[in-house]
Amino acid sequence: MRTRARALASALLATLLARVPAAAADNVTHYVLDPAKSKLEFSFSQAGAQNKGRFTHFTTALDLAASDPAASHLEVTVEMSSVDTGDQERDDTLRDADLFAVRKFAQARFVAAQIVKTATGYEAVGKLTIRDMTRDLRLPFVLRTATEQGVSAAYMTGKTSLRRLDYGVGQGDWKATDQVGNEVGVSFSLRLTAR
Amino acid sequence: MTIRNTTQRWGAVAQLLHWLIVAFIITQFTLATMFDDLPSGPRKLALLARHKSVGITILMLAAVRLAWRWANREKPPLPDTLKPYERRLARLTHGLLYLLLFAVPLAGWTMSSARGFPVSWFGLFTLPDLVPKNKALYETLVTTHGVLAWTLGVVAIVHLLAALKHHFVLRDDVLKRMLPFTATKAQGSDR
Numbered sequence: 001m002r003t004r005a006r007a008l009a010s011a012l013l014a015t016l017l018a019r020v021p022a023a024a025a026d027n028v029t030h031y032v033l034d035p036a037k038s039k040l041e042f043s044f045s046q047a048g049a050q051n052k053g054r055f056t057h058f059t060t061a062l063d064l065a066a067s068d069p070a071a072s073h074l075e076v077t078v079e080m081s082s083v084d085t086g087d088q089e090r091d092d093t094l095r096d097a098d099l100f101a102v103r104k105f106a107q108a109r110f111v112a113a114q115i116v117k118t119a120t121g122y123e124a125v126g127k128l129t130i131r132d133m134t135r136d137l138r139l140p141f142v143l144r145t146a147t148e149q150g151v152s153a154a155y156m157t158g159k160t161s162l163r164r165l166d167y168g169v170g171q172g173d174w175k176a177t178d179q180v181g182n183e184v185g186v187s188f189s190l191r192l193t194a195r
Numbered sequence: 196m197t198i199r200n201t202t203q204r205w206g207a208v209a210q211l212l213h214w215l216i217v218a219f220i221i222t223q224f225t226l227a228t229m230f231d232d233l234p235s236g237p238r239k240l241a242l243l244a245r246h247k248s249v250g251i252t253i254l255m256l257a258a259v260r261l262a263w264r265w266a267n268r269e270k271p272p273l274p275d276t277l278k279p280y281e282r283r284l285a286r287l288t289h290g291l292l293y294l295l296l297f298a299v300p301l302a303g304w305t306m307s308s309a310r311g312f313p314v315s316w317f318g319l320f321t322l323p324d325l326v327p328k329n330k331a332l333y334e335t336l337v338t339t340h341g342v343l344a345w346t347l348g349v350v351a352i353v354h355l356l357a358a359l360k361h362h363f364v365l366r367d368d369v370l371k372r373m374l375p376f377t378a379t380k381a382q383g384s385d386r
Contacts, residue, residue: 047244048315086311086328093235179240 027067031154031192033060038190040078044164045181053094057082062154062192064115064143072115074124074139078108098171105131110139121158130167137162141188152194159187196375200270204372209267212260213373216296219253224348247307248317250300257296274367288354295347301325302343306336 041054057079065071081102083094095102112126121142128137141158163182164170174180199206205213223246230242264270273282307314308324309332315321326332361369371377 046312047240047247048318049313049321051313089235173237176237179237179244 028063028065028071029152029154030195031060031062031064032195033058034153034191034193035059038188038192040188040190041186043185043187045183047179051085053083053085055079055082056084060156060190060192062156064154069115069117069122074110074112074115074126076110080106080108080130098174099169101131110137112139128162128167130169133167135166154192154194156190156192157188159185161185200267202269202271204271204368206267207375208263209260209270210373210375212256212263216253216256216260219249219256220347220351222249223253223344227344244315244318247303247314250303251314251316251322253296254300254304257293257300260296261293271368271372274361274365274369276365276367285357288350288357291350292347292354295343295350299340299343299347302336302340306333306340309333309336 035057038060039054040058041052043050043052045051055078059077061073061075063073080100081095083091083100085091085094094100097104108128108130110124110126110128112124114125116123116125118140121140124139124141126137126139127134137160139158139160141156144155146153146155162184164180164184165175165177165182170177170180170182196204196210197206198208200209226242226246226249230239230246233239233242273285277285304314304322305325308326309329311328313321313324358370358373361367362371
């Protein structure tokens, strides 16, 4: 019991210490997603032609430390069953066990504990988890902040590309990439509002 | 055998186009039969993609063939032995075949567009969508494409039977003049 309490205390202390830099960075703004004005899309090749899809349900939380981007934090959670490629049969196939396996892995998540400034904007340095596979991902984006009717808003846009097989999206026959390409383009255009 | 048509026989280009299209139509029926039995998956996608590419190839060959026919007004005439109704029937069959060579692939292409699946030609380029996505139209076109394809199959068999009748019953040159490496009576060694 005592060791457990001690472990808890030290964990608490570690957490407090870890929060110090963030607290030191003044002006951390907490943004949340405005779903109505945000989109998360992807593109993929099917039978030699480019096809598009999107996720209709996802959340985004951005803690932006204006003076210290490194202390910023980004988290995106995607409801995988909200996939919409404009074709019911294809969407159902994507939700199945060999692809997204939404029954087992309902959400995909990108967590970045660091945001670095680049020549053209920012880059969120974090980890992306799809299904049960987690990989490092550097997500480049452009950020524009504005004050709209007294509310501070942030517009985040960017794109990247993933290899679906890196995340196990494609088991069994779907491991083949001749009909459905391995490369998947991801693009997003988000509107966030300060909490 | 000449490149262009003569009054005795079809030239090399007309023959090549004719037999390529025959081979591709057989391919199309084979592929369609194969993927109809498959559950959706990469294998079905692969066969469907091949079917679409071959279909677009037939459409392109049909256009070349029509252009070539138009540029080659000279062609072997129908035999004099035909009765007037047989001439009309022959023209009708040939007209229908040409029409269907365009109609079947176009219906298939439109069907893919209505489904929202762009058509790629062997992965080399993507064709434009002919219509915006429309579920009801897609369902209709599935039937249309199928009915037109079977019509093409039936008319092609009538065409084949007629050619065989000319060759084996009437013993004229109608089939031979569409075949390479055969001598026709008018120009052959027995003249």
